[in-house]
Amino acid sequence: MSEVATVVTGWGITIFVIATYSIWVVSRGKAIGQELGIGEMEQVDPRKDAGATTDL
Amino acid sequence: MTSVTHSKAKMTATATTRVLGVLAIAATALMAVLGLLISPADVIQGEAVRMLYIHVPSIWIAYGAFVLTSVSSILFLRGRKRREDRGRHYDRLAGSAAEVGVVFTGITLVTGMLWGKVTWGTYWQWDARLTTTVLLFVTYLGYLALRRLPADPIVRSRRAAVMALISFINVPIVHYSVDWWRTLHQKASLSVGRRPEITGEMYWTLLYSTLAVTIVAAWLIIHRYRVIRLEELRDEEALAALISSRLGKDDGSN
Amino acid sequence: MLAETLLVARKDLRVEWRAKIALGQVAPLALLILVVLAFALDANSSLLELGAGGLYWVAVLYGGTLLIQRSFDVETDDGNMDAFRMSAIGAPSLFLGKSLALFVQIGLLELVLGSGIAVLYNVRVADWWLLLVAAAAGTVAFSVCGVLWGAMSAGLRVRATLLPLLLVPVLVPILLAGSRAFETALGVRADAGWTWASLMLVIAAVHTAIGFGAFGFLLEEG
Numbered sequence: 073m074s075e076v077a078t079v080v081t082g083w084g085i086t087i088f089v090i091a092t093y094s095i096w097v098v099s100r101g102k103a104i105g106q107e108l109g110i111g112e113m114e115q116v117d118p119r120k121d122a123g124a125t126t127d128l
Numbered sequence: 129m130t131s132v133t134h135s136k137a138k139m140t141a142t143a144t145t146r147v148l149g150v151l152a153i154a155a156t157a158l159m160a161v162l163g164l165l166i167s168p169a170d171v172i173q174g175e176a177v178r179m180l181y182i183h184v185p186s187i188w189i190a191y192g193a194f195v196l197t198s199v200s201s202i203l204f205l206r207g208r209k210r211r212e213d214r215g216r217h218y219d220r221l222a223g224s225a226a227e228v229g230v231v232f233t234g235i236t237l238v239t240g241m242l243w244g245k246v247t248w249g250t251y252w253q254w255d256a257r258l259t260t261t262v263l264l265f266v267t268y269l270g271y272l273a274l275r276r277l278p279a280d281p282i283v284r285s286r287r288a289a290v291m292a293l294i295s296f297i298n299v300p301i302v303h304y305s306v307d308w309w310r311t312l313h314q315k316a317s318l319s320v321g322r323r324p325e326i327t328g329e330m331y332w333t334l335l336y337s338t339l340a341v342t343i344v345a346a347w348l349i350i351h352r353y354r355v356i357r358l359e360e361l362r363d364e365e366a367l368a369a370l371i372s373s374r375l376g377k378d379d380g381s382n
Numbered sequence: 383m384l385a386e387t388l389l390v391a392r393k394d395l396r397v398e399w400r401a402k403i404a405l406g407q408v409a410p411l412a413l414l415i416l417v418v419l420a421f422a423l424d425a426n427s428s429l430l431e432l433g434a435g436g437l438y439w440v441a442v443l444y445g446g447t448l449l450i451q452r453s454f455d456v457e458t459d460d461g462n463m464d465a466f467r468m469s470a471i472g473a474p475s476l477f478l479g480k481s482l483a484l485f486v487q488i489g490l491l492e493l494v495l496g497s498g499i500a501v502l503y504n505v506r507v508a509d510w511w512l513l514l515v516a517a518a519a520g521t522v523a524f525s526v527c528g529v530l531w532g533a534m535s536a537g538l539r540v541r542a543t544l545l546p547l548l549l550v551p552v553l554v555p556i557l558l559a560g561s562r563a564f565e566t567a568l569g570v571r572a573d574a575g576w577t578w579a580s581l582m583l584v585i586a587a588v589h590t591a592i593g594f595g596a597f598g599f600l601l602e603e604g
Binding site for chain 1: 156160163164174175176178179182183186231234235238239242243245246344347348351352354355358359361362365
């Protein structure tokens with residue numbers, strides 16, 4: 073492999089790994105958040121939320 | 129009762145971390161421009177030097193993350209009786225930092241092997257730093273495996289914390305024994321107090337890359353921390369639901 | 383504390399003696415490993431002689447892991463850990479006692495392996511003292527690390543795979559130093575054998591100290 077191709081491969085793998093990992097973290101957070109019935113970017117009012125949680 | 133814990137939980141994204149996320153993407157883009165286009169090729173290493181802008185910051189971040197894991201583990205063990213949350217805040221921090229550390233150690237190994245292939249002509253050399261790094265990688269993979277096992281969360285966290293501490297103490301022992309065994313690797317590329325061997329634009333690019341990678345790692349650790357928190361909430365809620373269904377007292381809150 | 387330590391060690395050894403797993407299964411298995419390693423090297427006698435030191439430690443690692451596993455299986459299977467927690471025996475004594483029992487068992491395994499290597503790989507000992515010191519230091523490190531990581535993975539369903547994964551990275555320096563020290567002791571390499579042996583002593587001391595301090599955390603419940 074040429075130097076340029078190697079550098080591109082290395083950077084490519086790195087960006088791919090970090091991007092995949094970030095997406096996995098965020099989507100896992102969203103999935104569990106939904107399961108728990110927590111709205112995004114907002115704090116849930118405990119009184120309003122009573123009885124609205126997902127049945128596990 | 130469960131909804132009270134909800135109100136304390138934060139989602140994986142808040143306004144602050146959104147800003148941090150955008151910053152991380154922008155910093156990475158600039159890092160690519162600086163590292164791949166603007167900075168010059170090395171006289172000896174040629175274009176391959178551009179790999180080091182990822183390779184070197186990655187291992188620093190990985191070491192930093194493992195230090196964070198160790199410090200958090202100590203704080204967890206110290207605070208597990210006194211603190212209201214039984215030190216779980218530190219436990220989550222230790223876990224998320226270790227996972228990010230493992231990711232960056234993996235990146236260090238891959239980029240290092242590619243760099244070695246063009247510079248040394250071989251993917252692998254049995255020298256001290258390579259061997260230590262691969263052992264570091266496996267050690268913390270084991271730590272993550274221990275954290276994931278089904279067990280009582282507090283007992284598991286305590287075992288993980290002890291393991292994190294022993295692993296950290298073990299790193300220099302591994303390093304020096306392997307170092308004795310054989311040393312071929314070039315000296316550390318950048319060290320405090322000594323004149324760096326790489327200079328000028330390359331030096332600044334490396335320094336900047338470290339900053340960019342740090343931002344990315346910080347974003348990752350914060351988000352991973354929140355996901356661990358959510359996982360714990362989910363498990364607690366599942367347990368609470370199970371208990372109340374066993375007791376047959378369905379008060380409508382589950 | 384000494385009395386407690388000996389009590390724990392004697393209990394472990396008596397359980398092991400009754401079951402005869404170590405002698406009846408682990409030792410023969412370790413000998414088989416020596417045979418398989420000879421297959422891997424095509425029974426090339428000069429290679430086997432050169433590698434005997436390292437191969438010895440590989441076989442010890444394999445057999446030792448099985449012994450460590452057993453040492454904790456007998457505790458968790460019958461809920462003995464709870465009994466220990468409730469008894470007056472302190473964590474340090476428990477740690478030392480279990481380590482001592484493992485030391486004896488792994489030591490016996492090494493005797494079997496050593497004789498096996500001497501016969502099968504045709505090695506001659508050039509420095510008995512070095513051989514014994516290195517073997518003793520390595521065995522101490524194996525035992526104390528074994529007790530520590532055995533307690534770490536005790537009671538977990540996947541311990542059979544988890545224990546080696548956690549154990550091997552911490553034992554790497556011992557395996558490395560042990561292999562080098564044995565090469566000198568067996569006269570195949572005029573290297574710094576004693577330096578490696580002293581490194582092994584230091585590592586054994588460090589791990590003993592760590593285990594002494596950390597074992598209590600692993601026993602605590604809830």
